[in-house]
Amino acid sequence: MALYLVQHGKNLTKEIDPDQSLSEEGTREVERIGDTAQSYNVLVGAVRHSGKKRAQQTAEIYAQKLGVTDVAEAGGLKALDDPAEFAKTINNGENLMLVGHLPFMERMTSYLTTGSTDYTVFKFQNGGIVCLDKLTESDYWAVMWALMPRIG
Secondary structure, three states: OEEEEEEOOOEOOOOOOOOOOEOHHHHHHHHHHHHHHHHOOOOOOEEEEOOOHHHHHHHHHHHHHHOOOOEEEOOOOOOOOOHHHHHOOOOOOOOEEEEEOOOHHHHHHHHHHHOOOOOOOOOOOOOOEEEEEEOOOOOOEEEEEEEOOOOO
C-alpha cells in the first residue's frame, strides 16, 4: 500500500479571498505535479482532504489528473490535528492520498517513519506529493519518493 501525503497548493491570502482558494500559481503547480504523477502512472484508490477550500481544490485536481473518483472530506487532517489518532484510521489495503496542511503533514510523516511527531524527516512544499510505503517487517513506514514543485 502506498500513502501519498500532500500539503495543499499555494493559496490566496485571507485579505484577497476569505476562503483562501488556490492562487493561480498554486493551481499551475498542482496541475504540473499532477501531470508528472500521471506520467509515472501513480495509482491512487481514494483521496481524502481536510475540507478547507484550498485542500479540496488540490484534492480535486489530483483526483482528476490521476483518474480517481473517490474524493471526500475526512476529519483529522487539519493543521493542528493529532497524526497518531489519524494513523489509526489508515487502511493498509488501498493506495490513499491525504491532502491537508502544515504542520500536520510533516508531523504525520515523522510519526509514521519514526513513531514520534518530534522530528522533521521531510520538508513539504505546497502542492508536492510525498509517497510513503509500509515496511513489512515493522510498524513503520519509509519515504519512497517525492514530487515537489521546486528543487534546490
